[in-house]
Amino acid sequence: MAENGAKATVTLTIDGVEVTVPSGTRVIEAAEHVGVVVPRYCYHPGIPSRPAQCRMCLVEVEGRPKLEPSCTLQAADDMVVNTASDTARTARQSVIEFLLVNHPLDCPICDAAGQCMLQDYAYVTNQLESRVDEPKRIMGRDRISDDILYFADRCVICTRCVRFMRDVAEDDSLIVAQRGDKAYIDTFPGRELDNPFQGNIVDVCPVGALVHEDFVFKARSWDMDATASVCPGCPTGCNVTIDTKENQIVRVKPRHNAAVNSWWMCDYGRNHLVMTNRGVRAEVPLIRDGGGDGDRGDLRPVDWATALDWVAEKIAALGSPGGSAVVSPDASNENLFYVRRLLDRLAVADATFQVEQGETAELPTVPTLKLRADRAANVAGAGIFGGRRVDALRNGAAADGSAGGGSAGRALVVLDDLLEGAPDDFGASAGFFLYVGTRLPGAARNADAVLPIATFAEMDGTFTNFEGRVQRFHQALRPPGLARPGWMVLSRVLARLGDGEAVNDVRTAFERMAAEAPPFAGLTWDGIGLKGAPAAEANR
Amino acid sequence: MSRRIHPAVVGAQPFQLTARETFDGPIFETAEGKHRLEAALSRYPTKQAALLPMLGFVQSVKGWIEPADMVEVAEALDLTPAYVHSIATFYTMYSKHPVGRHFVQVCTNISCHLNRAEEVLRGFLAETGTREGEISEDGEFTVIEAECLGACGFATVVQVNDRYLEDVTPERVPEIVAGLRGSRDGGSEAGDGA
Numbered sequence: 001m002a003e004n005g006a007k008a009t010v011t012l013t014i015d016g017v018e019v020t021v022p023s024g025t026r027v028i029e030a031a032e033h034v035g036v037v038v039p040r041y042c043y044h045p046g047i048p049s050r051p052a053q054c055r056m057c058l059v060e061v062e063g064r065p066k067l068e069p070s071c072t073l074q075a076a077d078d079m080v081v082n083t084a085s086d087t088a089r090t091a092r093q094s095v096i097e098f099l100l101v102n103h104p105l106d107c108p109i110c111d112a113a114g115q116c117m118l119q120d121y122a123y124v125t126n127q128l129e130s131r132v133d134e135p136k137r138i139m140g141r142d143r144i145s146d147d148i149l150y151f152a153d154r155c156v157i158c159t160r161c162v163r164f165m166r167d168v169a170e171d172d173s174l175i176v177a178q179r180g181d182k183a184y185i186d187t188f189p190g191r192e193l194d195n196p197f198q199g200n201i202v203d204v205c206p207v208g209a210l211v212h213e214d215f216v217f218k219a220r221s222w223d224m225d226a227t228a229s230v231c232p233g234c235p236t237g238c239n240v241t242i243d244t245k246e247n248q249i250v251r252v253k254p255r256h257n258a259a260v261n262s263w264w265m266c267d268y269g270r271n272h273l274v275m276t277n278r279g280v281r282a283e284v285p286l287i288r289d290g291g292g293d294g295d296r297g298d299l300r301p302v303d304w305a306t307a308l309d310w311v312a313e314k315i316a317a318l319g320s321p322g323g324s325a326v327v328s329p330d331a332s333n334e335n336l337f338y339v340r341r342l343l344d345r346l347a348v349a350d351a352t353f354q355v356e357q358g359e360t361a362e363l364p365t366v367p368t369l370k371l372r373a374d375r376a377a378n379v380a381g382a383g384i385f386g387g388r389r390v391d392a393l394r395n396g397a398a399a400d401g402s403a404g405g406g407s408a409g410r411a412l413v414v415l416d417d418l419l420e421g422a423p424d425d426f427g428a429s430a431g432f433f434l435y436v437g438t439r440l441p442g443a444a445r446n447a448d449a450v451l452p453i454a455t456f457a458e459m460d461g462t463f464t465n466f467e468g469r470v471q472r473f474h475q476a477l478r479p480p481g482l483a484r485p486g487w488m489v490l491s492r493v494l495a496r497l498g499d500g501e502a503v504n505d506v507r508t509a510f511e512r513m514a515a516e517a518p519p520f521a522g523l524t525w526d527g528i529g530l531k532g533a534p535a536a537e538a539n540r
Numbered sequence: 541m542s543r544r545i546h547p548a549v550v551g552a553q554p555f556q557l558t559a560r561e562t563f564d565g566p567i568f569e570t571a572e573g574k575h576r577l578e579a580a581l582s583r584y585p586t587k588q589a590a591l592l593p594m595l596g597f598v599q600s601v602k603g604w605i606e607p608a609d610m611v612e613v614a615e616a617l618d619l620t621p622a623y624v625h626s627i628a629t630f631y632t633m634y635s636k637h638p639v640g641r642h643f644v645q646v647c648t649n650i651s652c653h654l655n656r657a658e659e660v661l662r663g664f665l666a667e668t669g670t671r672e673g674e675i676s677e678d679g680e681f682t683v684i685e686a687e688c689l690g691a692c693g694f695a696t697v698v699q700v701n702d703r704y705l706e707d708v709t710p711e712r713v714p715e716i717v718a719g720l721r722g723s724r725d726g727g728s729e730a731g732d733g734a
Contacts, residue, residue, distance in 0.1 A: 172619070175626035188621040189607045 012079040026050075027070035027081055028057050038083050039092060039121050041158035041206050043071035046256075046263030048365075049163050054156065055095050056121070060085040067091050093125040102136045102181060104153045112208030114221030118156060119207075139184055144174070145193035147213045147271075148202060152184040155209035161185060161201035168264070170364045171195045185209070196361035196371060199267040203253050212251070214274065219245040227476035228255060228530050230463050232276065232330060232377035232456055233269035234358075236370055237465030239531070240265060240273065242457060242476040249274050249457065249476065257531050259368065260469065266361055266371040273457075282440040282452035283481025287311070299450065304482060308489075311449050312496035314432055315411075320347035321431055323411035327353045327387050329376035331416055332461030333470065333520070334506065335453070335486035336378070336385040337513040339415045339436070341494055343386075346411045353387045353417070355379055372466060377456070380464040384519050384535075415486070416453065419443035436486060452483040459485035460506035462528065464535055470523060471532035567598060567609070568616045577616055587617045591627055595634055603643075604635035640675045642720045644668075644700050645686035651695040656710055660696045661685055663713035680721060 011020045014027070017034040028038050029045070041054035052069035059070045062080040067088060070081070082088060100122060107113040139152035157176060162185065165174040174193060177186040187193055193201075202210045224243040231238040231252070238261035243251040252273045254265035285307030290297025302310070325348050327339060343351060361371040376382075383389065412430035414437065419426060422443035427433040435447040438455045456463075458479040462470050479485075491503035503509045507525040514520040519535045527533060567573040576597045580590035594617065598609045610624040617624075628634045635643075646652075646661040661683070665672065668681040675682050691697040694706035698716075705716065 173622045175622045177626055177629040179630045186622075186625070188610070188625050191621070 007077075010075050010077045010079075012075050012077065012081060014081045015083055021075055023075070025075045027059060027068075027073045027075050027079075030075045031059075031070065031081070031083060036083050038070050039117070039124075040071060041117060041156055042160060044160050044164075044204055044263075047160060047163050047167055047204070049167050051159065051163075054158050056092060058088055058091045059083045060088045092121070093127060096122050096125050097127065097131070099156050100130065101132050102153065104136065104138075106154070109217070110151075110154065110208040111211050111216055111218075112154075112205075112221075116208055117206035118154075137181055139182075142184075142186065143192065144185070144187060144201075144210065145198055148193065148198065149211050149213050149216060150185055151209050151211065154207050155185060156207055157183050157185075158206060159185075160204040160206065161210055164201055164204050165193070165195065165198070168200075168363065168365050169195055169197050171198075174201070196266050196268065197264060197363050199270050200254070200264045203263075214271075215251050219243070219250045224250060225476070227474050229457065229473040229476060230377065230465075230471045231265060231269040231273055232463070233266070233272040233375065234372040235374050235377065235379050235466035236260065236368075236372055237377060237463055237469065237471050237532075238265040238269055238369065239471065240269070242273070244476050247477050249276065255530075259531070260465070260471075261369045262366045264363060264366060264369055266363075266369075268358070268361070268371050272375075276455060276457055279439060281480045281483065282437055282450060283483055284452060285482060286447070286450040288448045296448075299447065304484070304489075304492075307449065307451065308492050308496060311434065311451070312493050314448065315342075315346065315493070316497060318346065318411060318432055320345075321410045322346070323348045323413070323430065323432075325351040325413040326415070326417045326419070327351050327382055327385070328416040329353050329355050329374070329379045329382040329387075330456070331378060331382070331486065332456060332459070332473075333378065333381045333384075333464055334461050334509045334513055335415065335490070336381050336387070337517055338487050338490035338494065338509070339413065340385040341499060342490055343413060345494070345497060345499065346413070348411055348413065349386075351385075351387045351413075352390045353382045354390050374466075377463045377465075380466060380468060384464065384517065414444070414447075436489065438483070451489050452481065453486040453489055454479035454483050458483070459488075461485070461487070462510060464519075465532075468519075468535045469532045470520065470528055470535050472525070472528050472530065567601060567612055573597075588619060591617055591619065591624065592631075595624070595628055595631075599634055604638050606636075637673075638675060640682040641680050642682075642700055644681060644683040644698060644720075645689070646683065647686050647689040647691075647695070647697045647699075649688035649692075651692035652697055655695040657696040659710040660698065660708050660713060663710045664698075664717065667714055667717040681717075 007023050009020050010023045011018060012030065014031050014034050015036055019030055019034045021030045021033060028040065028043055031038050038057045038059060040057045042051055043057060050072045052072045057070045058067040060082040061068055099118060107119060113119060142150045142152060144150045159176060162174050162176055166172050173187055175186060176183050178184060202212050224245050227242045229240050229242045231240045239255040239257040241253045241255045242249055252270050254261055254263060256263050284301045285304055286299040287302055287307050287310045288297050288299050289310055290300065323346060325343050327336060356375040357373050358375045360373050363369045409431040412427045412433045414435045416437040418439060418441045426443045426446060428446040433447045434449050435444040436451045436453055438453055440450060444450055456473055458475060458477045460474050462472050464470050487503060487509040491500060491509065494500055495502040500512065510525045514523050521536050523533060568577050577594065580593045581587060584590050594613050595605060598605050598613060605628055610628055611621045614621040614624045629636065644664055646657060646664060648657045648661060664683045668676045668683055670676045670681060670683055673682065673684055689697045689699055691704055691706060696708045698705040698708045700720065
């Protein structure tokens with residue numbers, strides 16, 4: 001509390017607890033410092049405008065005649081705030097009672113039930129009976145965009161969605177139409193929202209008024225498991241929460257990280273992630289150990305021990321043949337690290353990767369959040385571990401030329417690339433063709449061994465984002481069949497070759513990587529935490 | 541389709557110029573439209589501030605405001621159509637539906653109610669053969685119930701387009717309707733003392 005010009009901090013009392021906060025802090029935020037969450041609808045920390053219109057966050061300030069909205073009230077020295085005094089509670093109860101006058105109370109079929117701020121606050125008021133005799137006004141349902149539905153009767157007109165679009169996305173196409181009890185959220189008649197970040201309006205909705213159509217009626221909030229993860233859609237690496245039910249991803253929501261995505265994420269990432277785990281997967285290890293001289297035999301399914309023993313044996317027999325590799329910018333740092341170890345063992349210097357390209361999109365007011373043209377999470381990581389980026393999407397020549405399918409006796413390793421456009425004989429003449437992947441594309445037909453691995457959603461790991469920030473993601477799903485995390489599989493191959501231990505947990509895998517790969521020096525699994533940390537020199 | 545000056549607003553509020561032009565095509569490309577837009581813009585610091593006068597102007601030309609007009613206003617003022625829609629629907633005195641040539645608003649608030657406003661309203665509906673808010677078959681009338689028109693000393697008050705008819709009794713309703721039917725130019729010639 002230095003008195004040099006403008007004071008840097010103020011000290012006030014909230015619910016009997018003294019707290020010192022930077023001056024300019026609003027009371028609603030200061031209250032969070034002492035663990036008091038003042039009920040709110042229109043206030044959202046990520047939306048700059050504060051209309052103070054919902055009247056839920058009214059608090060009593062000693063010495064002031066009227067209740068004040070804590071979302072706009074600046075904390076001041078010696079202020080004594082009561083968030084739960086009788087007056088404040090009564091005012092809040094009245095607001096809830098008004099909101100419930102026309103609310104349909106359709107919680108049993110509402111997607112927000114269990115995660116609804118109206119439900120929560122109404123429950124707290126403990127007013128179980130309505131005093132209203134009149135019929136409720138009924139407004140029905142509308143479509144706000146091709147995948148967002150609006151249930152007007154559930155709406156509390158907090159205008160968070162309108163203000164997200166206007167103030168954060170700077171797209172003034174979502175509005176409040178009409179007024180009073182007839183007010184509803186609308187676009188211009190005959191038009192729909194068309195903004196690459198519009199999905200966030202569903203996340204900011206405090207009730208069940210705005211719902212993603214692909215989530216509607218799909219899961220109750222208490223049936224879902226939430227897992228902290230990172231969006232794999234582009235190198236930005238937005239922090240997300242993956243909601244799963246019965247081993248299916250049913251919903252993805254952004255997770256706050258001030259250094260990366262603030263409170264938001266783009267629609268591409270959201271939809272892409274929900275679809276991540278669809279498609280036919282590689283579920284069982286395959287090896288080609290049949291036939292004798294000349295006849296290569298067929299790929300046949302085997303258990304892990306057999307597959308790993310066989311692969312290690314083959315690699316040991318090969319020695320250091322050189323060759324080539326194709327890696328994936330979707331793979332985790334740990335997977336890429338272990339593949340790099342394997343490639344070093346085989347004396348394969350050249351590893352290429354390709355990155356799918358797409359349209360970009362920016363959120364005007366959040367410069368760190370941008371949908372980037374690269375459609376892969378770990379382009380930086382693929383580069384760190386010696387990958388050479390090839391621009392041309394795989395035509396036969398690039399694949400075959402760089403992959404060395406023609407070099408008899410040499411090794412060919414592919415990590416989770418679908419090898420689109422590869423010729424029929426891709427890798428046919430390689431001395432040893434190892435395919436490690438989540439899926440089993442046709443171009444893997446000539447592989448000598450196929451090791452099925454988990455997708456990022458099925459394991460723990462890290463990605464390095466575009467600015468070298470290393471971010472953790474966690475296992476949200478069980479992998480199908482015998483698929484296992486890539487680092488778990490590859491560490492076992494290497495252990496059989498006398499290189500390190502078989503690793504069962506990601507922490508060990510990460511720590512070995514941090515010890516051996518300079519860009520990750522000094523990082524620890526715990527140190528990264530759920531918000532990520534910058535890699536030492538990963539900037540590219 | 542040409543946009544004639546809507547009789548609902550001929551001789552409207554004194555501060556407004558009376559539109560005397562036939563409006564074909566985009567409103568703000570006509571001389572009158574340009575003039576109104578420039579006049580409004582010169583009066584306010586931002587383009588957005590001219591929104592209400594411009595919506596009022598459109599209503600004065602057409603009698604009501606349809607979505608296509610909102611798009612035109614939005615383009616003229618660098619706003620989004622959605623925002624214009626929001627404002628136009630917030631204010632109930634912008635008509636979002638077509639109305640008849642004579643737009644009859646019967647006040648039914650306290651003073652008028654005590655002076656048989658409900659009977660007056662029923663009388664207008666019966667005489668014009670409409671239900672509330674409808675346009676009569678001949679396109680002459682739309683009758684609605686209005687909240688307080690601010691002339692409680694002269695209850696019952698009826699507003700026909702921009703003119704007030706005061707001390708209206710149910711007995712006078714047929715005469716008023718007949719007078720309006722005969723009038724050529726909207727409410728300005730109807731009734732007495734208005």
